[in-house]
Amino acid sequence: MLSGIIRWQDILDILINSYILFRIYILFHETNAFRVIIGIAILWIAQKVAVGLGLIITSWVLQAIIAVAAIIIIVVFRNELRTVLQVHNLRTFLWGSPLRVQETPSEIIARAAIQMGKKRIGALMVFPGREDITELVHGGIPWNGKVSQEMLLSIFWPDNPVHDGAAIIEGDTVKEVGVLLPLSQRSDLPTFYGTRHRAALGLSERSDALVVVVSEERGRVSVAKKGNIQAVPDVETLKQELDQQAKPGKPVETRKERTRERLKSIIAAVVSLAVITSIWFGFTRSRDVIMAVDVPIEFTGRPADLEILDARPSQVRLHVSGASALMRSLKPQQISVQVSLAKATEGVNALPITQENVYLPPGITLSRIEPHFVEVVLDRIITKKVDVQIDWVGHLDSSLTMLSARVMPKTVTIVGGKSILNSIDTVYTAPVRLDDIKESGTITVPLVLAPASLKLAPGSPERVKIEYTVIPRPSVKETEATQNSGNNDALQGVEAR
Numbered sequence: 001m002l003s004g005i006i007r008w009q010d011i012l013d014i015l016i017n018s019y020i021l022f023r024i025y026i027l028f029h030e031t032n033a034f035r036v037i038i039g040i041a042i043l044w045i046a047q048k049v050a051v052g053l054g055l056i057i058t059s060w061v062l063q064a065i066i067a068v069a070a071i072i073i074i075v076v077f078r079n080e081l082r083t084v085l086q087v088h089n090l091r092t093f094l095w096g097s098p099l100r101v102q103e104t105p106s107e108i109i110a111r112a113a114i115q116m117g118k119k120r121i122g123a124l125m126v127f128p129g130r131e132d133i134t135e136l137v138h139g140g141i142p143w144n145g146k147v148s149q150e151m152l153l154s155i156f157w158p159d160n161p162v163h164d165g166a167a168i169i170e171g172d173t174v175k176e177v178g179v180l181l182p183l184s185q186r187s188d189l190p191t192f193y194g195t196r197h198r199a200a201l202g203l204s205e206r207s208d209a210l211v212v213v214v215s216e217e218r219g220r221v222s223v224a225k226k227g228n229i230q231a232v233p234d235v236e237t238l239k240q241e242l243d244q245q246a247k248p249g250k251p252v253e254t255r256k257e258r259t260r261e262r263l264k265s266i267i268a269a270v271v272s273l274a275v276i277t278s279i280w281f282g283f284t285r286s287r288d289v290i291m292a293v294d295v296p297i298e299f300t301g302r303p304a305d306l307e308i309l310d311a312r313p314s315q316v317r318l319h320v321s322g323a324s325a326l327m328r329s330l331k332p333q334q335i336s337v338q339v340s341l342a343k344a345t346e347g348v349n350a351l352p353i354t355q356e357n358v359y360l361p362p363g364i365t366l367s368r369i370e371p372h373f374v375e376v377v378l379d380r381i382i383t384k385k386v387d388v389q390i391d392w393v394g395h396l397d398s399s400l401t402m403l404s405a406r407v408m409p410k411t412v413t414i415v416g417g418k419s420i421l422n423s424i425d426t427v428y429t430a431p432v433r434l435d436d437i438k439e440s441g442t443i444t445v446p447l448v449l450a451p452a453s454l455k456l457a458p459g460s461p462e463r464v465k466i467e468y469t470v471i472p473r474p475s476v477k478e479t480e481a482t483q484n485s486g487n488n489d490a491l492q493g494v495e496a497r
């Protein structure tokens, strides 16, 4: 890979990480936390430059600032981050655009109108169609404010000097407020329709404008269009009416914004791809470094009836090379050498170690293996019944004599390599200190299997019982008498190994 060939895994690697970076941008780019993250990224680059230039203190300071800034992001912006992460479902999180979560002007206006209705705030909002209405209306005050729910509510707030009259809204902008509309002269209107409703109807009779009227008295929201006035029950219906009114052909501000956002997203995608590609190349194409590592050989697929008696060498030396950045982050546990014993037989096996036996992390190349083979001695596993012998240590108190010592069970069955078991007839207990024995008794001690490759066969106990009898040592006279009689049985078996 390092010699110039890019694998499909590398392309996937770059694409996945570019997408992750792009998603982070899409999800967080409108948050304050994002601006701080950008700041941290700049600091990080500055820190690397400082390290490169050998500015020790500057690099330390920058490093400390980065660490503190990271904590600040989590602590200060935790609510903002939580909102971004909570609002979206998994699909939005992975794919969708949180920008669309933002309301369109139609949604904002519809929501504001219904809200004003609930609060009994009278309102009149004009949405011009294709026809010019300047000749039909008069007395307006220029406003030119971007539509927001709060602003609409405050314009029509009864104490606001401009609350009387209508507001003219185009796209996402409130163009004028306090506008007087021509009144409808119809005589068939319900009596509860006062001048506000007549004004709405009047303009709709004379032009293709759509007028939204919120009744102060009843709180009802109605839409006047083409000389008809109709109540709208909810936000969604009103939003649809407003969307229909959006002038076809002439892109409204929201569409412009959408295009702009789409363009921004495309730029972000390209930048993400460029950043990750350069990081990838920086990582994998930096100066090559050669290194020697000693790796223990792992044996796999050993036949169940064979055991490893010996393996030489136990480790191999690998000469590996890779980009310096990759080599620096290389850990011994990422490299392994595995040799299969599946085809090995009893006795000495010389097994080759080739590139196939070596497992390296991506980006690291193997240049040499030393040595090229391993010699493994395999032994057939057999079972054997052996005697249990007590491992006495130390000295029995001079006033005592060991009369008898019995171990139970007397024999155990052990499992191990044939060549080892052939030379073994006994197995020792753990050391038993004679110095500690003051009177007759029973103790339980574990068995010691050496070499460690030996195992006890199923059913053989791991610990054995020793029953011993001690008696006071006869006086000198008695001893002489005993010796004369030629009986020295009582002393047998108490000599320490």
Ligand SMILES: Nc1ncnc2c1ncn2[C@@H]1O[C@H](COP(=O)(O)OP(=O)(O)OP(=O)(O)O)[C@@H](O)[C@H]1O
Pocket: 122, 123, 124, 163, 164, 165, 166, 179, 180, 181, 182, 183, 192, 193, 194, 195, 196, 197, 198, 199, 214, 215, 216, 217, 218
């Ligand atoms: N020609 C007009 N152009 C614009 N707005 C007007 C016009 N005439 C009246 N209004 C608005 O209507 C308000 C008076 O509403 P009025 O109570 O008479 O009407 P309504 O149709 O009964 O409405 P509501 O149900 O809110 O009471 C005025 O304060 C003014 O804001």
